[in-house]
Amino acid sequence: MKHSPDRLFAQPLAEVPDFTFNEDVARVFPDMIKRSVPGYPTIVENIGVLAAQFAQPGTRLYDLGCSLGAVSQALRRHVRAEGCRVIAVDNSPAMLERCREYLHAQDAMFQELLRVETIEADILALELEPASLVAMNFTLQFIPPERRLELLGRIRQVLLPGGALILSEKLRFADAEEQALLGDLHVAFKRANGYSELEIAQKRSAIENVMKPDSLDEHRQRLQAAGFRKVLPWFQCLNFVSLIALP
Numbered sequence: 486m487k488h489s490p491d492r493l494f495a496q497p498l499a500e501v502p503d504f505t506f507n508e509d510v511a512r513v514f515p516d517m518i519k520r521s522v523p524g525y526p527t528i529v530e531n532i533g534v535l536a537a538q539f540a541q542p543g544t545r546l547y548d549l550g551c552s553l554g555a556v557s558q559a560l561r562r563h564v565r566a567e568g569c570r571v572i573a574v575d576n577s578p579a580m581l582e583r584c585r586e587y588l589h590a591q592d593a594m595f596q597e598l599l600r601v602e603t604i605e606a607d608i609l610a611l612e613l614e615p616a617s618l619v620a621m622n623f624t625l626q627f628i629p630p631e632r633r634l635e636l637l638g639r640i641r642q643v644l645l646p647g648g649a650l651i652l653s654e655k656l657r658f659a660d661a662e663e664q665a666l667l668g669d670l671h672v673a674f675k676r677a678n679g680y681s682e683l684e685i686a687q688k689r690s691a692i693e694n695v696m697k698p699d700s701l702d703e704h705r706q707r708l709q710a711a712g713f714r715k716v717l718p719w720f721q722c723l724n725f726v727s728l729i730a731l732p
């Protein structure tokens with residue numbers, strides 16, 4: 486599959502539009518997310534490894550906000566429980582079209598083992614069914630904050646005993662000094678990955694109205710309010726974290 490380097494914000498824009506997961510973003514997304522999210526390849530691969538410990542035979546594994554299906558592909562590489570089915574959901578037609586192509590390319594190796602169904606839908610409107618694993622890799626931060634508890638509550642309701650939610654998010658920090666330092670370190674990460682000051686600034690203004698990160702405390706409290714009994718971070722790199730939440 487052909488994907489291109491991310492130069493979406495390289496030229497000065499008269500006005501920076503709000504960030505959306507459109508065709509332009511879908512085309513450069515593998516490069517964009519790898520250069521923007523510290524630890525992304527490690528997180529994705531290890532979601533597969535963790536999922537293999539929670540997946541139960543004959544159950545559903547959800548990948549909510551699947552984008553190009555990186556997590557679904559990792560699930561296929563690692564989960565060995567019999568008769569599981571991956572349900573990959575995204576509301577961006579551009580993302581989902583490419584996701585289907587990538588998964589199709591992987592079918593030859595894994596179709597027998599782990600079937601994948603892709604669904605173009607708003608996860609807030611989707612009827613969830615019983616599942617042993619739900620992964621939301623950098624998706625909740627794009628859900629309107631006032632809808633997050635309700636969504637997590639519905640996920641908690643469908644999770645089977647012994648299952649898990651794996652939730653990865655960008656973090657904000659209540660402490661101003663921590664916020665400033667980790668924000669600066671994240672900018673340094675982007676710079677080290679070849680983004681210019683202009684690209685970093687324009688991406689920030691594109692994303693600030695659409696992506697609303699929470700603090701780790703807010704995540705813990707909300708997950709507990711949604712009925713999860715245990716929340717444990719298994720990965721953090723700078724201001725990006727991944728949590729395991731147990732029903």
Ligand SMILES: C[S@@+](CC[C@H](N)C(=O)[O-])C[C@H]1O[C@@H](n2cnc3c(N)ncnc32)[C@H](O)[C@@H]1O
Nearest residue numbers: 506550551552555575576577607608622623627
């Ligand atoms: C940062 S990307 C996720 C990256 C992906 N999980 C991965 O690991 O490569 C966020 C995705 O969530 C999707 N999304 C945002 N809001 C959504 C919603 N309400 N319903 C379904 N998908 C949504 C976006 O279209 C986008 O593809």
Ligand SMILES: O=C(O)C(=O)C[C@]1(C(=O)O)C=C[C@@H](O)C=C1
Nearest residue numbers: 517518521522623655688692696
């Ligand atoms: O915080 C940023 O600047 C990011 O680029 C983060 C982030 C994300 O966490 O999902 C935002 C959107 C992009 O699609 C990829 C990465």
